[in-house]
Amino acid sequence: MAASEQISAELWDEFHTVVNMTSRELQEWLNVESAGEETEELPDRSGKATGRRVLEILGKRRTDLTEDDVAVMRRVRDIVRSQRGPDLEPTAGGADWRHGLMDIGHDPLKPV
Structure with a gap:
């Protein structure tokens, strides 16, 4: 079965709800996070691996997703839901x- 057949409309929608940053916002954030005092990563290497994968997924159509993409989508959804709860209302917390x-x-x- 192809990955596009495995992904439900529910997972697709949930992923795009919990990932509330645009591709541009996420790319800029990853670039800032990986910049040091004396060096800066290349844009395609900046940030954490999962963040780069999320960025790739945001640029894909649902029919183009791989099984690995679907696994990343589930993991991101689960992380955000476990740390935020069901409502996703804007919440202040620690910087880390x-x-x-x-x-x-x-x-x-950011409001959902």
Whole structure:
């Protein structure tokens, strides 16, 4: 069975709900996060691996997803839901917590 057949409309919608940063916002965040005082990663290597995968998925159509993409989507959805709960209302928290969520495309201060 193809990955596009495995992904449900529910997972697709949930992923695009919990990932509330645009591709541009996420790319800019990943670039900032990986920039150091003296060096800066290349754009395709900046940020955490999961964040880069989320960025790739955001650029795909549902029919083009791989099994690995679907696994990443489930993992991101589960992480955000476990840390945020069902309502996803804007919530302030510690900087490390917020930045960890932003690394995978979810800004807890941004309205859904």
